[in-house]
Amino acid sequence: MGWIDTHAHLNDPNLLVQFDDVIARAKEAGLEGVLCVAVDAATSRGSIDLAKRSEFLRASVGIHPNYAHQASEADWQSIVELAAHASVVALGETGLDLYWDDCPFDRQLENFRAHWRLSRETDLPVIIHMRDCQDEMLVALRQEREHGGLRGVMHSFTGSLDAALECIDLGLYISFAGMLTFKKSLELREVAAGLPVDRILVETDSPYLTPEPFRSKRPNEPCHVVRTAQTLAEAQNMSLQAFMKSSRDNTYRLFSRW
16 A cells, blocks of 8 residues: 555656656555646546556546637547547646736636536546636636536645535545645645545646655656645544555545446
């Protein structure tokens, strides 16, 4: 039994050039798996290619909100076709983002809704990105819930406790990345402490958000997921081993095609 990094962008050039070493360090750190997450059609194909290289990896396919305006109909058709691949366990990352303004919000919503339609067709969970749009996200999720049950995870969560609990009520899981370990993140640790442990996942969001005490190290990589897990275990007042079992069980429950 080991840790699972539920969100890593191993297609990033800084990780790709040292791919074998990154996987070796992850295994040495006690990981038993990594979900390689895509942001567009190209990285969706790339994530599947990486998963073909190692049973240690699984893949997601999808289009990030910040790239939705660049995606063509052919790109989306590729996502639909790639979703059937045996290594694919999730759709995304997708979602909404009001921090960056490159992609019109209406286009982000259209893209987000397309992933939910595909989720209902395939029973694949959705990996959800939310930045500076908590209210808008909750409205969109409530609307999607009217079409059926939601399966997915709020990735690298930084929202409020009330928002997290509503997401859980809607059927979603909450995942935390390295930001949870930062000294300034006391309120986020309080959010983590207030959640049911059977809805918590852990991730790195590599190559971003390296946790303390490695924060100055770039790029972040899956082996550092253990540090965030330690912070989560402390927030939940659990032993590290008990939290490992819980987060692992949650991962396999959500990503049931793993």
